Amino acid sequence: QLGSHGGVKITELKHNQLISRFFSGLTDGWRKRNANAPDQIVSLLFGELEGQSVLYAFYRNNITRIWATNGSCVGAECFVKHADQRVEGSQTIMVRKSHSLLGVFLAYSDCSEFIILRPEPDESGNVALVRESIILAPNYDLIDFKLSDRGIWALWCNAEGEMQVLTYALNSESSHNFWLPIPLESMDDKYTAKLEKGTDLKHIYCNRIFHSGKFDNDVIAKTLSMFNRSFSYSSANISTAVLKRHVCAYIDGELQNERKLQNITDEEFIELSSNLWEKFYLCCSQYNFEACQPIGMLILERMDVFCLVRKKLISLFRPCDELELAFLSENYPGNVALGAGGDGKNLQQDVSVLVRMLKQIDKYVPEDEKVEIESCLFQLRSTKDVMETVAGSQCFVNQCNLTSVIQSIEDLPKAMAVLLQKLKLDYEPSVDASFYANPKSLPFGGLLGIQLLTETVRQQIQLRYMVVRNLIILQHLLLNNFALNCNAMEIIRSKCIPDSEVFLQSYYVMNWIAETTVDYAAVRSKSLEGGEASLVIGHEEAYGFEYLSLLHLFVATRGLRTCMSTEEAHGIAECERVFPVLLDVCNGLLRLIWPVAGDFTFGQWLMQGQTHTQGQGRQRDNFFL
Known part of the structure; x- marks a missing residue:
């Protein structure tokens, strides 16, 4: 009991009858109690129902009992209805709860499953456990899992000893529920x-x-x-x-x-x-x-954010946009073409297949060629020769084996055009823009929020750069190795390739902005000496690092305020749950650093603050200024 008059009260969980309990206590004293007995409690979990604290007890014989604070059992449920199809008792039980649900993980000798229960109290004070769903678990070893009202987040260890995070959406209205892998940032260099x-x-x-x-x-x-x-x-x-x-x-x-x-x-x-x-x-x-090894998990349900707790840091998992989902997921049934001129069902399917094909291509592009493409972009040289070399390699063509996939796309040039439209970032500055006087009051205006925005934008840029690069390789592959009709080949040669090359250069510049670091202490000192405080973030007391990326500095000092100055953004700022609007804010930031936009906000900020003199590799500034 908590409060000013708090104390400790010991209550025995009395479920059996008095005589039965008396003899049971005597026999337990005569012989050692069997730890594997069916009536042994294997997991306990505290909860709250209608303002009253309750205790959920899970027994080895797959029975759940709900105990009130006075020691009375107010509910019981056997959550395995088909016990004859299972080995007697489960080998492993792990229990988690959300605001209104209970999640039970059961591992048997032949399979594993999650059982989702919903406690529902009645007027008499008793509680019933309503089974919401039974979810078959993947064939991995479960390390830990968390449950929210929207889904399950689970940390698994596969046969190779690698950690993997999977999520499962608890949406009864959807017929496409499945375990969705959560991609972790690669440690590859x-x-x-x-x-x-x-x-x-x-x-x-x-x-x-x-x-x-x-x-x-x-x-x-x-x-x-x-x-x-x-x-x-x-x-x-x-x-x-x-x-x-x-x-x-x-x-x-x-x-x-x-x-x-x-x-x-x-x-x-x-x-x-x-x-x-x-x-x-x-x-x-x-x-x-x-x-960076995971040691636990955490869900901030009000923010709708999942955290992976590591030894010395915390990883936040964010929602993905449609393009990221189509590229990262093997079987995601989303519509990446929506909002980009792809309204037909067949066209939406074509674009999804095209994106997955670009992911397949990325596996077989040699790392040396990827570096050579970046070198050409860095030196302002054409990437055409490198792209044609990769596409013309017979080994590459055989490995990709894209013939059947290409034939399954009805209108390939149209699918490419829709994808390019999806990658295009147009920005029209608002004439009546009203800026916030205190950026810290904005959603994501704090230190953690700025870091979250910066990392999200950086990851989106890197994936889009990869998509465009692989798209150009595919275009050269089609022109050199596939007998397309003349009209399709002409559209690809005269329209798709030129647009793709412009986008490749643009996303390379954006990636450079996200990766290039500056000495923030030097930038801040110079800004204050010149009487210009536009480069002072205001979180200096919280920064434990000395170098910031140009993107981070831009978002903290100008980007977020500019992005949130529109009338539409004012509605986002008033949203109580800020995490679901993360992608909306990031899309606005992407448009501000889009180099081919008519109003290149990042370039203006860079020149006004003279930050370009502090950036590493200053010879590259002319690439986009």
Whole structure:
């Protein structure tokens, strides 16, 4: 009992009759009680019904009893109706609750399942457990799961020992309920692809280790202390700049020692330097991987957000837009073509098949070619030769095996046009825009909200870049290897490819904006010295990191305010549950950094604040300014 007069009250859960309980107590004292007895409680869960606290007790014989605070049983239910089809008793029981539902996970020798129950009290004070649904579980080992009124979120471990998160929507009106995988951010590093001979990876790995925000300072310091035993640090005082200086000094010292021991050429020196940096980076990745292991789950039901609790951080799972769902899910029946001129049912199906085909293509594009495409975009060179090389590779054509899939699409040029329309981001600034005086009062205006918006926009940009790149490869593949009708080939050659190339360049620039970091302390100091506070975020006391991406800085200082200045956005700002409107806000932010828009808001902000002088790789600014 809680409150000013709180205390502890012990209540025996008395379900059996008095005489039966008396003899049961005597026999339990004469012999050791069997822990696997059918009437043993295997799980307890507190809940609240009509303002009264109750206790749900789950027994090994698959019976659930509901106990009131006075010790009386107010309800009981056997939640396995077809016990003859199961081995007697379940091997594993895991129970979770939401605001109005109970979820029971049962693992048998032949299968596993979730049973969803809804407690319903009656006027007499008794409680009935109404079975809502029975859901067959996937063939994985369940680590943990959480239940909301809208669905199940479960953390599984597959046969390879990899963690996987799946969700199941509890929507009785839908006939397409299934386990939907939640994609986690990949730990793969795009710089592991083969680079040109003689390339010094020091600059690349310094950016990845110190400026990307991927590794916490404690992870870097722990790695350095393993390589250099004389290094000691205090996690409370360490900074990124100091760490970088210590790491560079250590590796430079190792290189000089190697030079003293033997004569090495410049090429061997660069190779040795690259090997040392790669070894240090991989060790950081290993420590970071250990720090990112899941240890629990959490649902913030009022915000409709699911959290994966790790050892040193928390991962938030967000809703996906239709394009992301079509690309990431194998069997999602959504309509990615809606709102982009794809109103017909057949056309919507064509676009969905096209997106899944682009995902298939991505598996077989060599990593070296992906890097070469980025190199061409970085150097303002045409990607046509690289795209044709990939599409013309017989090995690539055989691996993709797209003949049957392409033939299943009725109007391929139209499907491409609809997809490109979906990828196009137009922005018309509002003439009567009214800005919020206090950005912190906006939805996602706090520190966590800004980070959530930034990461969501970055992930959307990366997926859209991947879709456009693979679309161009498919277009060259169709022109070189498939006998399409003349009209379709002409539309692809004269319309689809030019538009796709413009979009590829645009999304590459947007990706650069999302990845390029700046020294926020230097930017803030310069802004204050010049009497211009437009680059001051206002959350300095909460920032534990020193480098911010250009996208993060833009969203915090200008982007969110501009995005929420329209009349439509004012309605979003008044929404009580802000998480469902996350995608609406992110779509607005995407339009603000769309380089081919008539009003390039990000470019104006970049020049007005002179932030471009602080960005790494300043030679790329001319690419979009």
